[in-house]
Amino acid sequence: MMEGDILSDIILEMRGITKEFPGVKALDDVNFSVKRGSIHALVGENGAGKSTLMNVLSGWYPYGSYSGDIIYNGEECRFHNLKDSESKGIVIIHQELALIPYMSIGENMFLGNEQGKKFAIDWDKTHAEATKYLKIVGLTESSKTLIKDIGVGKQQMVEIAKALAKHAKLMILDEPTSSLNEEDSQALLDLLLEFKKQGMTSIIISHKINEVSYVADDITIVRDGKTIETLTKGVDDISEDRIIRGMVGRKMEDRFPKRSGVEIGDIALEVKDWTVYHPLYSERKVVDNVSMHVRKGEVVGISGLMGAGRTELAMSMFGRSYGTGITGTLIINGKEVHLHSPRQAIDSGLAYVTEDRKGNGLILSNPIFVNTTLANMKGVSSRGVINKDKELSVAEEYRQKLRTKTPSVMQNVGNLSGGNQQKVLLAKWMYANPDILILDEPTRGIDVGAKYEIYCIINELVAAGKSVIMISSELPEVLGMSDRIYVLNEGKIVGEFAREEASQEKIMACILSTDSAAKE
Amino acid sequence: MSKTKVLAFVQKYTMIIALVLVTAFFAWRTNGKLLMPQNLTNIIAQNAYVFVLATGMLLCILTGGNIDLSVGSVVCFVGTVGAVLMRNNLNMWLAVLVMLVVGLLIGAWQAFWIAYVHVPPFITTLSGMMVFRGLSNVVLQGKTVSVTNEKFVQIFGGGAKCYVPDFFHGENINILCIVVGALCCVLYLFFTIRSRTVRKKAGLEVESTAKTVITAVIIVAVVMFFTYRLAQYKGLPMALIWVAVVVLIYTYITGKTTVGRYLYAIGGNETATKLSGINTKSIYFFAYANMGLLAGLAGILTIARLTSAQPTYGQNYEMDAIGSCFIGGASAYGGVGTVPGVIIGALLMGVINIGMSIMGVDANYQKVVKGLVLLAAVIFDVVSKKKSS
Numbered sequence: 001m002m003e004g005d006i007l008s009d010i011i012l013e014m015r016g017i018t019k020e021f022p023g024v025k026a027l028d029d030v031n032f033s034v035k036r037g038s039i040h041a042l043v044g045e046n047g048a049g050k051s052t053l054m055n056v057l058s059g060w061y062p063y064g065s066y067s068g069d070i071i072y073n074g075e076e077c078r079f080h081n082l083k084d085s086e087s088k089g090i091v092i093i094h095q096e097l098a099l100i101p102y103m104s105i106g107e108n109m110f111l112g113n114e115q116g117k118k119f120a121i122d123w124d125k126t127h128a129e130a131t132k133y134l135k136i137v138g139l140t141e142s143s144k145t146l147i148k149d150i151g152v153g154k155q156q157m158v159e160i161a162k163a164l165a166k167h168a169k170l171m172i173l174d175e176p177t178s179s180l181n182e183e184d185s186q187a188l189l190d191l192l193l194e195f196k197k198q199g200m201t202s203i204i205i206s207h208k209i210n211e212v213s214y215v216a217d218d219i220t221i222v223r224d225g226k227t228i229e230t231l232t233k234g235v236d237d238i239s240e241d242r243i244i245r246g247m248v249g250r251k252m253e254d255r256f257p258k259r260s261g262v263e264i265g266d267i268a269l270e271v272k273d274w275t276v277y278h279p280l281y282s283e284r285k286v287v288d289n290v291s292m293h294v295r296k297g298e299v300v301g302i303s304g305l306m307g308a309g310r311t312e313l314a315m316s317m318f319g320r321s322y323g324t325g326i327t328g329t330l331i332i333n334g335k336e337v338h339l340h341s342p343r344q345a346i347d348s349g350l351a352y353v354t355e356d357r358k359g360n361g362l363i364l365s366n367p368i369f370v371n372t373t374l375a376n377m378k379g380v381s382s383r384g385v386i387n388k389d390k391e392l393s394v395a396e397e398y399r400q401k402l403r404t405k406t407p408s409v410m411q412n413v414g415n416l417s418g419g420n421q422q423k424v425l426l427a428k429w430m431y432a433n434p435d436i437l438i439l440d441e442p443t444r445g446i447d448v449g450a451k452y453e454i455y456c457i458i459n460e461l462v463a464a465g466k467s468v469i470m471i472s473s474e475l476p477e478v479l480g481m482s483d484r485i486y487v488l489n490e491g492k493i494v495g496e497f498a499r500e501e502a503s504q505e506k507i508m509a510c511i512l513s514t515d516s517a518a519k520e
Numbered sequence: 521m522s523k524t525k526v527l528a529f530v531q532k533y534t535m536i537i538a539l540v541l542v543t544a545f546f547a548w549r550t551n552g553k554l555l556m557p558q559n560l561t562n563i564i565a566q567n568a569y570v571f572v573l574a575t576g577m578l579l580c581i582l583t584g585g586n587i588d589l590s591v592g593s594v595v596c597f598v599g600t601v602g603a604v605l606m607r608n609n610l611n612m613w614l615a616v617l618v619m620l621v622v623g624l625l626i627g628a629w630q631a632f633w634i635a636y637v638h639v640p641p642f643i644t645t646l647s648g649m650m651v652f653r654g655l656s657n658v659v660l661q662g663k664t665v666s667v668t669n670e671k672f673v674q675i676f677g678g679g680a681k682c683y684v685p686d687f688f689h690g691e692n693i694n695i696l697c698i699v700v701g702a703l704c705c706v707l708y709l710f711f712t713i714r715s716r717t718v719r720k721k722a723g724l725e726v727e728s729t730a731k732t733v734i735t736a737v738i739i740v741a742v743v744m745f746f747t748y749r750l751a752q753y754k755g756l757p758m759a760l761i762w763v764a765v766v767v768l769i770y771t772y773i774t775g776k777t778t779v780g781r782y783l784y785a786i787g788g789n790e791t792a793t794k795l796s797g798i799n800t801k802s803i804y805f806f807a808y809a810n811m812g813l814l815a816g817l818a819g820i821l822t823i824a825r826l827t828s829a830q831p832t833y834g835q836n837y838e839m840d841a842i843g844s845c846f847i848g849g850a851s852a853y854g855g856v857g858t859v860p861g862v863i864i865g866a867l868l869m870g871v872i873n874i875g876m877s878i879m880g881v882d883a884n885y886q887k888v889v890k891g892l893v894l895l896a897a898v899i900f901d902v903v904s905k906k907k908s909s
Contacts (some may be wrong), residue, residue: 026742038821103540268876313814318795319797321794321795341797341799342794342795342796342797342798343797343798343799345797346796346797347797352795354792354795357793359789360789360791360792360795361792361795362789362792363784363785363789363793363855364788364789364790364794365789365851365855365856366784366788366855370781370784370785374781374785374792374793374796374798375797377778377781377798381777381778384777384778386776386777386778386781388776389718389719389722393722398766408725428796454815513782
């Protein structure tokens, strides 16, 4: 029973892993084990904890910053950084390509792992080694080609070659195909199967369920920071339906405040045939011929995976803050508008509450009152002179209205919790007095209680006759809050559901079916 | 006071505490010479250009730690233009106007490239540094042009005759100086009390009465001591008037106007500012064009104090200005810093300079000390930021 022995040989076991970030438990007592020589897929919704788990494994989050044990090749490991795990043959390939565009393939492959002596890099050896590994992954490019001159698909292959050059025994791939086209994805998956034959173990994180069913021997489903179940090919049902059920399986609890008696009125905002191209790669369509609308008093949800073009759609409508070559019509309150700057968008009654509140929403080093009035300085100043007393009372008013927990509005926003920061961000845009608010991931990274309060605020907004477009990766939230839902995938609207007819399974299926349709 | 409170207090008033300690140290080492009327006067007169340039520099730094390297050369060029015009008997006020306009135009030239073409400020102003140094040399043909217009020197200069005349004709002591000092104190008290009552009425929180009273007492004491000392010498130096005007105007702009607010906002988070509907380009333009204007004013003060224009004037002025900003608490990443803070930074540098000069410390060691003080101030900024995040 040689074969049986090999199959049951466990290369990696993670036991009771718990990892907390300020205010959020990202991983909660996770157990995870991988068989030697297998391809193991990790699936789950955005933010379920897949990447966090892999970052714990690779030492990105050093030993001590989490609790639990990692047993690799039968010994307990305490990795303090990536170098530690790499020396054992665990190599992680991150979702964003970590290659330097103006360096050659060879230089990139051995970055941090330079060949030759410490003060004398052996370039001949570097390129000879690089060529060897490039051959393995099926690239024919010279190792002296600059990274910027090869396509994304080949760059991903270089990443894999780089991992091989580090003598990887366990390769972790975080969304390796997310930026690849179908052909390149297929090549990559086949390469993984080829490696498997040679005894390599791989862990692959993916959103693309069809790819997972194609390539994986085992599939572990992660949900809300916990591993829910592991399905094995040939033993369990690993159909797409089955996997999706596992991913979204939580019950719709009473997490959403009731909204009643809100009258849905005329169309407040409408876009027709909206197309946006990538700002740098101007031949890439990011938003593709989108038409949608939102009515007064209505909450419209936009669902879709990360990278589906949701934020890009919102920002391009908001005074062309994103993209080039924008075409299409934007109609606000029945009038066609041409918005060329955020200022014009705000003046037309539009507000865009940004996705990344720390990155492009708030000024963390400044106090609450400064952030509250920033989008509407006219309201607290005359002829360019600020009335600070008025400013403070405005900030105070919104603090009370939104129940922001803070000792005073003089407090720096950076000192607040995520939920309270989000409230300040909402206050800022509410004070700009818009008719239509686009909320991009309004509850990301905040706890359940704060989420509920944000939902209440959304209900108050629509009760006051405003329109809300809510972009969210969390399906329960979209389902629980929206009157109507658009599903966006790869820049296109691929589905529209009324509240009553929508379900998590339907939305997921909608996204996945267009994914596989694109494949065929 | 608890330990954390003490720590917070020290953190908030670090530079003031440092200034007090450094002043006390040099007062002790120089047997009180540092605080003699003439030396106090000199701290102002000699450093007038630093105060002016540092104020302008602060606005640039606020936008994101961006600096202007060209100010020393611009000071020289503006001074050159003014000196040549006045040698050709142009009316003094007209010459002043031309100098300010030239400064503003140079600022606008650089600001255009920085704000609208996104040339990095460092490169743009490095270019300006070379261009205007070169042009000054070309105009002066390597020679000195002296400024003989006495009225000009009196009004803008820092020399023996450059004081506000004492209308009260006090004997031994300059009465006007004391009156002005007292007036400043009264105005300060008036505005403090008024803002307190207004805010109380509006139901906003105000700081504790004890704190307000203590702050007021300290400020009044410092102002009165300072003006009394000046009065014992020759009264109010004209340079002090110009510095005061600049400081007041720019404290107002940074603290009370929307433009000022946007400067801080850009430095804090440029994307967020842009998405809040603010035209960030015009704010960059404002900061750098304004820097040119203030470099123009500094040029005026410089040729008036030195009563000539030379191709070497203004060298390293940019470093004095940048140093004052960072010592005065401006963040190297932008978004943080105040005009009063920067003035304290400049004063600290000035006190160290003059203190060491009185002690007879070699000028090269003075540079070493100043350099280390600058590094220490920025280390403090970086470390305290790391801790708070």
